[in-house]
Amino acid sequence: TQLLEQSPQFLSIQEGENLTVYCNSSSVFSSLQWYRQEPGEGPVLLVTVVTGGEVKKLKRLTFQFGDARKDSSLHITAAQPGDTGLYLCAGAHPGAGSYQLTFGKGTKLSVIP
């Protein structure tokens, strides 16, 4: 069974602080994806990382993929209240149709103004 462990489970910080959340896998996936989910909504894709050692930036968000492609991190600089939400990592493995996703439990982030 492929598992994804996310940490921390909960994070509450002040506006302007930096934070990092982690995602560790027991095995290698074809790619790893990060999603953000707000209450009452479905997850929205933030980024997909494929290559070991890859770093991607999305404004104040920086995503890293470990060299062995089994761990990843999401770093947010100068967090804002709008960053509040559930951050999910997901490993993608191919099916006959499209990719099938294995999600971690998520990190619930609260940014206090």
Next chain:
Amino acid sequence: ETGVTQSPTHLIKTRGQQVTLRCSSQSGHNTVSWYQQALGQGPQFIFQYYREEENGRGNFPPRFSGLQFPNYSSELNVNALELDDSALYLCASSLAILQGNTEAFFGQGTRLTVV
């Protein structure tokens, strides 16, 4: 371009009953996946439909079944509902791998409560 839509948005059922949830995929997307998200958990893969056939299944019993229609929309059926089936059910649509961009777009979900 319409996004992924799910119906109903909320549903309350009694233990032992059956339920059907519906999903309309994003325009042009031919693959639909269903996920179950219990409170405080990440989504769990139930199954995926491609070309109207089930393609891949997670660790869910046979009382979870589905359909995909020629217009790529999909249904999730759950028989003999149990209290633990209470969750947010998410539908995601995408293109098939061989078509290139396989980004999955999620609907807003159906919140099912079993009492």
